[in-house]
Amino acid sequence: MFPIAGETLQVYFLGTAGALPTPFRNPACIMIRRGSDTLLFDCGEGAQQQMMRARTGFTVDAIFITHWHADHYLGVPGLIHTLSFMGRTEPLVIYGPRWVDGFVNGILALAKKPPGFHIEPRTLNHGDVVSFDGYQVRAFSAQHGIPGLGYILEENSRPGRFNREEAIRLGVPEGRLFGKLQRGEDVTVEVDGHETVVTADQVVGPSRSGRKVIYSGDTRPNVRSWLGWGMDADLLIHDATFDGSETERASEVYHSTAADAGMVAAQIDASRLALVHISSRYTNTTTHIEDAGKHYAGQVLAPDDLEMIEIPFRS
Numbered sequence: 001m002f003p004i005a006g007e008t009l010q011v012y013f014l015g016t017a018g019a020l021p022t023p024f025r026n027p028a029c030i031m032i033r034r035g036s037d038t039l040l041f042d043c044g045e046g047a048q049q050q051m052m053r054a055r056t057g058f059t060v061d062a063i064f065i066t067h068w069h070a071d072h073y074l075g076v077p078g079l080i081h082t083l084s085f086m087g088r089t090e091p092l093v094i095y096g097p098r099w100v101d102g103f104v105n106g107i108l109a110l111a112k113k114p115p116g117f118h119i120e121p122r123t124l125n126h127g128d129v130v131s132f133d134g135y136q137v138r139a140f141s142a143q144h145g146i147p148g149l150g151y152i153l154e155e156n157s158r159p160g161r162f163n164r165e166e167a168i169r170l171g172v173p174e175g176r177l178f179g180k181l182q183r184g185e186d187v188t189v190e191v192d193g194h195e196t197v198v199t200a201d202q203v204v205g206p207s208r209s210g211r212k213v214i215y216s217g218d219t220r221p222n223v224r225s226w227l228g229w230g231m232d233a234d235l236l237i238h239d240a241t242f243d244g245s246e247t248e249r250a251s252e253v254y255h256s257t258a259a260d261a262g263m264v265a266a267q268i269d270a271s272r273l274a275l276v277h278i279s280s281r282y283t284n285t286t287t288h289i290e291d292a293g294k295h296y297a298g299q300v301l302a303p304d305d306l307e308m309i310e311i312p313f314r315s
Helices: 047-054 075-085 100-110 164-169 176-182 244-252 258-268 286-293
Strands: 009-015 029-034 037-041 062-064 092-096 119-123 129-132 135-141 149-155 187-191 194-198 212-215 235-239 272-276 299-301 307-310
Touching: 009 047, 009 272, 029 047, 029 149, 047 075, 075 092, 075 100, 092 100, 100 119, 164 176, 176 187, 235 258, 244 258, 244 286, 258 272, 258 286, 272 286, 286 299
Parallel strands: 037 062, 062 092, 092 119, 212 235, 235 272, 272 299
Antiparallel strands: 009 029, 009 307, 029 037, 129 135, 135 149, 149 212, 187 194
16 A cells, blocks of 8 residues: 655755855755754754754754764864753654764763653664654765765655546546545445445556655765665766866865766766855855866755755656
8 A cells, every 4th residue: 555645855955064064054954844844964063053953843853964074073072962952852863874873872962961761872884774654764875085974764655646548438427435445445436226346556656656866975976786676766966176287186085076976876867966165265166066067967956054945756
């Protein structure tokens, strides 16, 4: 039986800076809202203020950290303090590569008073999957010089297209039976005085893929490690710390250029590409967008902080 999918999928770019913040960009923090769930991917310093500026509220169901460089996690202690101050009692799971246990223990050791809710660290490795209601988050290995991960949020398959005209032709009256068929259930109807079973596969097409968002974290181009999972992403959010003038530097410090990000997006046939982790040396991203566009024909974005992208359902 298929659930009827109707959840929104929104991506908030709360922090798009590289290692150093700028007056216009905060350190890394991506918020993804899927239906009623809110997940944070990295949580750099100032994340709380960015959440207030974006008017997202402070409902956070889980945090996924890509790696243990400070610009990706320094916002977590302050966020935990705020959540505790606001009366949160639900446990909070923080996922990340190895050392996540030490990170959580360090937060608790610094606090004079423990938060009013349980914080649970969970270590993830390449290929591990965290299941949620209607979707999952899969970790994949990044190439950044220290243990690091990227993440793929992918929805479960959706029901195929419902053929309303065929259902009516088979004698199914409009109303609740349409809903049952769309959920994969067979129904019994009366046609010319005889009971007839109409099966879901008579009126519902093949299942359709759910939406998919990929966040690379800080990394060199590493698509081979997750190519089988990342194809046809609706949105690829990729490290683009440097433009083409700093190709050698990017390799030295285990980051990507915008051109690298464009090549990855083309390889996985992504619908859209968002360039993030922009070095503080750049005052605009025109060259980044141009560099990526030389290798990728889809839509290239270099989002400003606080921008939000809504991911539509596939046709």
